[in-house]
Amino acid sequence: MSLRHALLGLLSERPASGYDLLKLFETSLANAWPATQSQIYTELTKLAATGLVTVSAEGPRGRKEYTLTPEGLAELRHWLTETKPQRNSRSETLLRVFFLGVLTPDQARDYLTEIAERADKGYQGLRLLEESVDWTDDELSVYGRIALEYGLRFHTMHREWAEWASDQIS
Amino acid sequence: MSLRHALLGLLSERPASGYDLLKLFETSLANAWPATQSQIYTELTKLAATGLVTVSAEGPRGRKEYTLTPEGLAELRHWLTETKPQRNSRSETLLRVFFLGVLTPDQARDYLTEIAERADKGYQGLRLLEESVDWTDDELSVYGRIALEYGLRFHTMHREWAEWASDQIS
DNA sequence: AGATACATGTAACATGTTACATGATTTA
DNA sequence: TAAATCATGTAACATGTTACATGTATCT
Structure with missing residues (x-):
C-alpha cells in the first residue's frame, strides 16, 4: 500500500488538496512512485473514511483540503519503522x-546507446531541478536532497553501464 | 505488456513448460521483472490462443511444452525495436x-544503514551467481553478463549512496 | 511410505491505467 | 470571451498478488 503512505507522507509536511498532491506527485515523487489523478482522488476518499486524514477546509471549485490526523501520522511512522519495502522493482x-540476442548486434548497440542518452537527459533534468530548488537547512531539504542525489547517481550509473555494455557487443 | 514479452523472450532461447519458465523467472528475471506462477500460466494460455506460442509436446504430470512460433518471434522483435520502455520504475x-523527516535522526540513519546492508547482500548474491554460471562466448552469455553487470553496479551504487546519505544526517 | 519436487489451473482481491464526465475560476 | 488552469469524481479495463485446489512422479 505504498500509494496510501505516499499521500500520508506528503500530507505530513502540510495540508493539501487532491489537486495539490497530484502536482507534488508529478514533481517530487514522479521518479520514486508515480500515481495518476484517478488513483489519488480515490485513495484520499478512502483515507478520509478510515480517519487517517480529514477534510480540514473547502475552497472554491469544490476544493477540499486534507489534513493528516494523529492516527495518520502514527500509521506513517509505523510504515517507516516497522515494515520493510518488499516489492522488487521492475525495470522494463x-x-x-x-533478449537483445534476437536482434542484430547493430540493433542491440542502438538500444544501449539510447539508454545512455536517456540517462544523460535524466541526469541533466535533475541538475536543473537541483538548481531551481532553494536548499535551506531544514529537515525536508536534507531528505529531498538525499533523494535527488539518488537520482543523480542512478542516472550516472545507467549511462556508464549502457556505454560499457555497448562496447561489449563486438 | 512486459510479462507477455518476457515469456516470448525466454521461449526464444528454447522450448519450455510453464513450470520451467517459472523457475527461469525466479532465477534470471527475478530482479528485472518478477512474475508469479499464477500470472505465468494464465499468460501462456493467452499466448497459445493468439498463436504466438504453440504447445509443442506434452509430458508426464500434464506437462505442456511451449514453443515460440515465427509470429511470436516477430512480435518479440517488434517490441524490442519499435516500442520504448515506458513505465517509470517504482522504488518503495x-x-x-x-518522509524520513518524520522519524528521529537515529531512526533515519538506521533505515539508510539497512539499505546499505541489503545492497551489499544483493551484491554478494550476484557475485555467487556469476561464479556459478558457465560464461561461454555465445550471444546469450553476452547479454546475460551485461544484465548481471547492471545488477552489480546497481547494488554498488545503492550501497555507496546509502552510506553517503547516512553521513548526511547530523 | 513419506517427503519433495514437478505440474497445472482458477477465484478473489488489490493495485494501476485510460478514458469519460462535469464544472468553476483565472488569465490573456 | 476564449483558453488555460483548477478541481473532483467514476467506470472500464489491465495487471499483479494471494490463496485455494488438485494430482503425479521421483527420491530417500
Missing part, C-alpha cells in the same frame, strides 16, 4: 537486455 | 526516503 529497460 | 525504498 533491463528486461529487454536479456 | 526511495519513496520512504522522502
Whole structure:
C-alpha cells in the first residue's frame, strides 16, 4: 500500500488538496512512485473514511483540503519503522537486455546507446531541478536532497553501464 | 505488456513448460521483472490462443511444452525495436526516503544503514551467481553478463549512496 | 511410505491505467 | 470571451498478488 503512505507522507509536511498532491506527485515523487489523478482522488476518499486524514477546509471549485490526523501520522511512522519495502522493482529497460540476442548486434548497440542518452537527459533534468530548488537547512531539504542525489547517481550509473555494455557487443 | 514479452523472450532461447519458465523467472528475471506462477500460466494460455506460442509436446504430470512460433518471434522483435520502455520504475525504498523527516535522526540513519546492508547482500548474491554460471562466448552469455553487470553496479551504487546519505544526517 | 519436487489451473482481491464526465475560476 | 488552469469524481479495463485446489512422479 505504498500509494496510501505516499499521500500520508506528503500530507505530513502540510495540508493539501487532491489537486495539490497530484502536482507534488508529478514533481517530487514522479521518479520514486508515480500515481495518476484517478488513483489519488480515490485513495484520499478512502483515507478520509478510515480517519487517517480529514477534510480540514473547502475552497472554491469544490476544493477540499486534507489534513493528516494523529492516527495518520502514527500509521506513517509505523510504515517507516516497522515494515520493510518488499516489492522488487521492475525495470522494463533491463528486461529487454536479456533478449537483445534476437536482434542484430547493430540493433542491440542502438538500444544501449539510447539508454545512455536517456540517462544523460535524466541526469541533466535533475541538475536543473537541483538548481531551481532553494536548499535551506531544514529537515525536508536534507531528505529531498538525499533523494535527488539518488537520482543523480542512478542516472550516472545507467549511462556508464549502457556505454560499457555497448562496447561489449563486438 | 512486459510479462507477455518476457515469456516470448525466454521461449526464444528454447522450448519450455510453464513450470520451467517459472523457475527461469525466479532465477534470471527475478530482479528485472518478477512474475508469479499464477500470472505465468494464465499468460501462456493467452499466448497459445493468439498463436504466438504453440504447445509443442506434452509430458508426464500434464506437462505442456511451449514453443515460440515465427509470429511470436516477430512480435518479440517488434517490441524490442519499435516500442520504448515506458513505465517509470517504482522504488518503495526511495519513496520512504522522502518522509524520513518524520522519524528521529537515529531512526533515519538506521533505515539508510539497512539499505546499505541489503545492497551489499544483493551484491554478494550476484557475485555467487556469476561464479556459478558457465560464461561461454555465445550471444546469450553476452547479454546475460551485461544484465548481471547492471545488477552489480546497481547494488554498488545503492550501497555507496546509502552510506553517503547516512553521513548526511547530523 | 513419506517427503519433495514437478505440474497445472482458477477465484478473489488489490493495485494501476485510460478514458469519460462535469464544472468553476483565472488569465490573456 | 476564449483558453488555460483548477478541481473532483467514476467506470472500464489491465495487471499483479494471494490463496485455494488438485494430482503425479521421483527420491530417500
